[in-house]
Structures are given as structure tokens and as C-alpha cells.
Amino acid sequence: MTHSALERLQQDHHQIETLLWVLERQTAAISSGDRPDYALMHQILHYLTYCPDQYHHVFEDLLFERLARRRADMLEVIKGLSGQHETLTALGMELRTLMEAILNDSPVDRADLTYHGREYIAQYREHLEYEESRIFPALSENLTQSDWLELLTQFEWRADPLFTNQANKEYALLEETLHIMGVDPGTLKDSLPQDCPICSGRWR
Secondary structure: OHHHHHHHHHHHHHHHHHHHHHHHHHHHHHHOOOOOOHHHHHHHHHHHHHHHOOOOOHHHHHHHHHHHHHHHHHHHHHHHHHHEEEHHHHHHHHHHHHHHHHEEEEEOOOOHHHHHHHHHHHHHHHHHHHHEEEEEEEHHHHHHHHHHHHHHOOOOOOOOOOOOOOOOHHHHHHHHHHHHHOOOHHHHHHHHOOOOOOOEEEOO
């Protein structure tokens, strides 16, 4: 069974992949000798190193813990996924620090920056793909309605600071860039409302 809460996580993944796509093109500009938009890259990394840890990963970890109770054979895999969340945050923070150095006119090796950018993007995509192909189906197959209801009531649902009808000012440049690309954050948000599935009446 597909649950609205699981669809919310899949929508989060789609949004993250959109940002990784933008980050990838900016990183490619570095390796080709062009000057990327470092302020834009910094906003992407600020979002990716903060927001998923505050919302997305918190709910995933609750689900993974419950899945481990239902599927003891997946315990080690699930522990590894939680560790990947921490690794991705650390890699993102390292890259974000390099962006801050550049914005403060400090020297940063372009080859080093390109390497860290590509590594971060590759590991993030690998993580998302594994969750989508292996873990999300297991959640759908093994968690009961009672599990979903209990975990949803434990989680504090909040509006996404970027993918809403009006993004927070700290992500203004990123929101503008997405609009130029033809990606409307508000439209993405409206395609699957990001409020609490229970409160909105979308629980199933």
C-alpha cells in the first residue's frame, strides 16, 4: 500500500534531486574554467545541509526504526542508512565551508572544489536511489496502518522553507533560479501538499 506520508518523502526526494541537478551544472562550470554562481551554490548547500536534517531525515529515521522491528534481517542496512544521513550532512558542510571561503575572497583550489562537489552529488544520488528502490517498498509492505498513524502523530510537520508558495528570503536567489529554469517551487509544493497527512484529511 502507498501511503500519503511515503508520497511526501518521495516528493522530498524529487525536490532534492532538482537541487542536485542545479548544483551539478554549477560544479561542471568550475571544471570547464567558467565562473559558477557561488552564491547560488551556497544557498543550495545551506538548504541541503539544514532542511533535510530538520524534517525529512527525522521522519525517515522514525520509519526506519519501526521497519527494523518488523524486519530484523534489515537491521544492519537500516543502521547504515542512518549513518549515510550523517555522512551526507558532513560532506555537504565541508563543501558549504569551501563556498563560504570563496564568498569571503579566500583562495580555494578549483580542482579540490570540483572533486568535493562531484563526490557529494554522487553519494547523495546513490543514497536517494537506494531508499527509493529498496527501503520505500519495504516500508510500504511491512508497516501497518497502526505503525503509520503512530509515527505520524509523533512527527512535527512543518512547511518547507523553499518549496512553498513563497520561499524564505534566505533562499531568494535559489527560488529565482528555479523559476528561470521553469521549475516553480510553489507548483512543486502544490502537486503534493506538504502539511500533515492526518490534519489535511489525506491520511490513508
